[in-house]
Amino acid sequence: MTTASASKEPSRAVVNWREFAVEQIVRLLGLSAIALVALIFAFLLKEGAATLQEVPLSNLAGTRWYPTFGYFGLVPLVMGSLLVTVGAVLISVPLGVGVAIYLGEIAPEPLRDVLKPTIEVIAGIPSVVLGFIGVLAFSPLIRQYLGAPTGLTAITGSVLLAYMALPTIISIAEDAMDAVPKSYRDAAYALGATEWQTIWRVVLPSARSGILIAIMLGVGRAIGETMTVMMVTGNAARIPTSLDAFLRPARTMTATIAAEMGEVAQGSTHYHVLFMVGITLFVLTFLINAFAAVALFRSERRGGGRLLS
Amino acid sequence: MVHSLQGVFCKSRTRTATSPLWLLSLLFLLSLTSLGCASATAPTPADSTAQPAGRLIQNKGSDTIVNLALAWAEAYMSSHPGVRISVTGGGSGTGIAALINGTVDIANASRSMKEKEIKNAQARGIEPVEITIARDGIAVVVNPSNPINELTIDQLSDIYTGKITNWKELGGEDRPIVLTSRESNSGTYVYFLEHVVRKGDKESKLLFSPEALLLPSSEGISLETSRNPNAIGYDGLGYVTAEQKTVRIARTAAGPYVAPSIETVNSGAYPIARPLHMYTNGQPTGEIKAYLDWILGDEGQAIVRQLGFVPLH
Numbered sequence: 001m002t003t004a005s006a007s008k009e010p011s012r013a014v015v016n017w018r019e020f021a022v023e024q025i026v027r028l029l030g031l032s033a034i035a036l037v038a039l040i041f042a043f044l045l046k047e048g049a050a051t052l053q054e055v056p057l058s059n060l061a062g063t064r065w066y067p068t069f070g071y072f073g074l075v076p077l078v079m080g081s082l083l084v085t086v087g088a089v090l091i092s093v094p095l096g097v098g099v100a101i102y103l104g105e106i107a108p109e110p111l112r113d114v115l116k117p118t119i120e121v122i123a124g125i126p127s128v129v130l131g132f133i134g135v136l137a138f139s140p141l142i143r144q145y146l147g148a149p150t151g152l153t154a155i156t157g158s159v160l161l162a163y164m165a166l167p168t169i170i171s172i173a174e175d176a177m178d179a180v181p182k183s184y185r186d187a188a189y190a191l192g193a194t195e196w197q198t199i200w201r202v203v204l205p206s207a208r209s210g211i212l213i214a215i216m217l218g219v220g221r222a223i224g225e226t227m228t229v230m231m232v233t234g235n236a237a238r239i240p241t242s243l244d245a246f247l248r249p250a251r252t253m254t255a256t257i258a259a260e261m262g263e264v265a266q267g268s269t270h271y272h273v274l275f276m277v278g279i280t281l282f283v284l285t286f287l288i289n290a291f292a293a294v295a296l297f298r299s300e301r302r303g304g305g306r307l308l309s
Numbered sequence: 310m311v312h313s314l315q316g317v318f319c320k321s322r323t324r325t326a327t328s329p330l331w332l333l334s335l336l337f338l339l340s341l342t343s344l345g346c347a348s349a350t351a352p353t354p355a356d357s358t359a360q361p362a363g364r365l366i367q368n369k370g371s372d373t374i375v376n377l378a379l380a381w382a383e384a385y386m387s388s389h390p391g392v393r394i395s396v397t398g399g400g401s402g403t404g405i406a407a408l409i410n411g412t413v414d415i416a417n418a419s420r421s422m423k424e425k426e427i428k429n430a431q432a433r434g435i436e437p438v439e440i441t442i443a444r445d446g447i448a449v450v451v452n453p454s455n456p457i458n459e460l461t462i463d464q465l466s467d468i469y470t471g472k473i474t475n476w477k478e479l480g481g482e483d484r485p486i487v488l489t490s491r492e493s494n495s496g497t498y499v500y501f502l503e504h505v506v507r508k509g510d511k512e513s514k515l516l517f518s519p520e521a522l523l524l525p526s527s528e529g530i531s532l533e534t535s536r537n538p539n540a541i542g543y544d545g546l547g548y549v550t551a552e553q554k555t556v557r558i559a560r561t562a563a564g565p566y567v568a569p570s571i572e573t574v575n576s577g578a579y580p581i582a583r584p585l586h587m588y589t590n591g592q593p594t595g596e597i598k599a600y601l602d603w604i605l606g607d608e609g610q611a612i613v614r615q616l617g618f619v620p621l622h
Contacts, residue, residue: 066516068493076519135529140536149485149539152522231529234522235492249522259492259525 044282048275055273065237065251067260072273074280076237080154080250081223081281083240084233087158088165088222093215095162096169100214103170104177105199116171123167131231134160139232148247152234155246160228165218172217176210177203209296216292223254223285230255253281364596366394370404370417373445373496374585378417380612381604392596408588409435414597416588419445419496437588442604444619446546446574446582447501450530450553452538457481459557459566462508462580468541469506471518476539488521489530489542501543505581527617543581546574547617574619585618 051060055072062073099119103112138159139151146155180203188198204211234249235256257274264271368378375398382394404416409430422430422437430437449465451457457479460468467473469488477483491498507513524530527548534542535552542553546569549555557566560580573579593601603609610620 064516064519066493068499069516071516135532143537150487150522150533150537152533230525235524236520236522238519249520251523259523 041279041282044275044279048272048279051269051272051276054269060273060276063239065256067270067273070269072269072276073237074277076239077251077253077256077277078280078284079240080233080237081252081254081284083154083245083250084157084161084229084252085219085223087155087246088161089215089219091158092162092165092169092218092222096166096214096218097173097211099166099170100173100177100211101199101204104174105195105203116174119167119170122163125164127164127225127227128231130160130164131228134228134232142247146247150234150249152232152249153247154233154240154250157229157233157250157252158246160232161222161225164225164228165221168221169214169218172214173207173211176207176214179210180206212292212296216289219288220285223281223288226252226254226258230258235259253277257281364392366392366415366597366600367407367413368394368415368417368587369397369399369407369413371401371419371496371585372398373401373419373500374417374442377443377585377613377616377618380616381609384608384612385600385603389599392600394600405437405588408437408590409433411435411590414589415601418586418588419500419583421586422588436591438590438592440587440589440593440601440605441584441621442587442601443585443610443613443621444574444582445500445585446569446571446579446619447497447505447543448546448549448569449541449543449556449558449581450534450549451541451556452534452536453552453554454538455481455554457556458554459559461559461562462505463562465505465558466508466515469501469517469521470515471520482538484539486541487533487537487539488518489533489540490517490521490523491527491530491544492523492525497543497545500583501581504583505543545617546571546619547614571619575621582619 051072059070059072060074062071063075064071064073065076103115103119107115134156135152139153139156141151142148142153142156143151148155184202184206185198188202193201229252233252233255235251236249237251237256238245238248240248240250257277260270261274264274368382370378375396378396382396386392386394401418401420404413405418405422405426407413408416409426411433416437421439427437449460455476457476460479464473464479468479468486469490471488473479474486475483476486490501493499502515502517503509506517507515522533524533527544530542530544531548531550531553534540535550549569555569557568558580559566565578567573567579569579569582574582587601587604589597589601592598605621610622613620
């Protein structure tokens with residue numbers, strides 16, 4: 001029996017060869033992810049670089065976005081994107097992490113089994129449908145109850161984006177907390193900690209890196225979302241000067257590209273500037289992720305011994 | 310086979326240190342070649358027009374008219390299989406220049422030809438003939454609950470540049486004015502800016518207020534103005550729905566205030582309207598005449614109405 005099965009085992013050389021092949025394929029796939037990002041950036045640069053020759057920097061750094069009349073100020077677009085994204089993060093992060101805590105640590109098993117798939121369904125709602133709901137059902141509420149002159153405002157976009165980012169934040173944050181060893185919790189309870197003290201002082205700090213990744217993915221979802229934002233934020237390229245900017249329209253970079261790319265003549269200055277907007281968006285997202293990674297790295301090193309102290 | 314493959318992989322393994330760069334450049338090259346392919350395939354439609362598949366009518370010009378011209382061309386070609394019509398945009402000036410150069414049969418223009426252009430054409434032996442094929446009337450709309458019924462062009466200009474920000478300054482309720490506009494690439498946006506916001510003054514540098522909501526579609530404008538009592542909007546007459554109230558417009562405060570309709574646009578009484586033209590070299594004959602007659606007939610004018618323009622009859 002044993003000798004028979006041994007004779008059927010592939011020879012050592014073949015096993016080695018398979019190992020090697022799989023290793024190479026996985027490496028290729030891994031590298032292709034990086035290559036794709038690099039290629040996207042190279043493509044953006046190729047199409048957008050002409051902007052710098054055609055439009056003076058003072059124009060690009062200006063506050064007026066009237067592309068049909070040669071004003072290509074990117075400031076209102078960048079500010080618009082940041083405004084809507086910051087609003088979305090402020091709403092979705094506390095809510096998302098809160099729901100994750102409830103699901104992972106507090107909710108009884110049967111309720112959890114219902115809630116988790118329900119939340120994941122939210123992720124499947126197409127953004128255009130959400131935008132439609134936002135325009136028809138949600139934006140009138142903003143105008144009637146928050147006193148905004150129109151319902152198509154930055155905060156309308158923020159709320160809808162927060163809603164879209166929630167499933168990502170919840171499921172990844174919950175996974176991160178799930179990965180905290182049970183022995184940590186047991187130790188906390190053994191020391192007399194309450195359930196909340198355990199969550200706040202032990203589970204959350206231990207799951208910090210996973211939660212930060214959850215937030216970053218949520219931010220990425222928010223800053224890159226186009227359709228919903230274009231439908232509900234009003235697309236007015238104004239500069240936000242005070243907090244009430246949340247109750248005023250905003251124009252994001254993504255909505256600008258989506259709205260204008262379809263009609264612009266290929267190879268025109270406007271076309272190149274739209275790619276410049278894409279480069280700006282790319283760099284901004286990259287910087288946000290880089291800062292988050294650095295912050296994570298630092299806090300890991302600093303917080304490493306905190307659990308023990 | 311296996312051996313040779315292994316050789317390939319082994320090779321790449323020996324240069325592990327450089328492989329990411331190597332791969333990257335390979336992929337980059339691949340992408341460049343695919344881009345090259347894309348740009349190479351682009352001109353094929355033009356090539357295919359060279360085939361002797363029947364009479365080809367070249368039609369070029371105004372971006373305002375281009376969608377209408379395309380709709381006409383498609384409908385006409387499906388009912389007249391022998392005729393081929395190629396439609397391109399580029400702007401009224403481009404179309405007229407092409408007519409002067411003799412490269413198109415029909416030029417589309419949302420303005421009349423200038424004296425200079427006519428002289429240039431005549432110098433080249435081209436005799437431009439203007440045919441009005443439709444009209445473009447732009448209605449100003451507000452919420453039905455808004456008591457404002459009449460506005461002058463001056464008031465509209467002040468509203469859209471952000472000088473007037475509250476309806477009470479115009480004798481209405483104490484409400485902020487919410488400006489809605491089409492996106493800046495829309496022909497309607499440019500026309501409204503030039504003829505209402507800038508009041509037709511070519512030297513004027515006035516622009517829309519940055520507070521104006523730029524909505525991606527006519528539906529966006531009708532939705533906002535029909536639901537928000539603060540809103541004002543403008544759009545092609547054909548896009549106005551029953552849930553919006555059209556405002557009567559006057560050139561000056563002395564009046565008369567005219568409501569937009571097919572009749573007032575056609576009579577020239579309504580101020581925010583313009584004729585749309587096609588120009589041919591000499592009186593049209595043959596296929597071109599048949600096409601233009603079809604455009605001016607019931608079938609062609611029905612398409613005008615569908616696309617939100619004002620039919621001639």
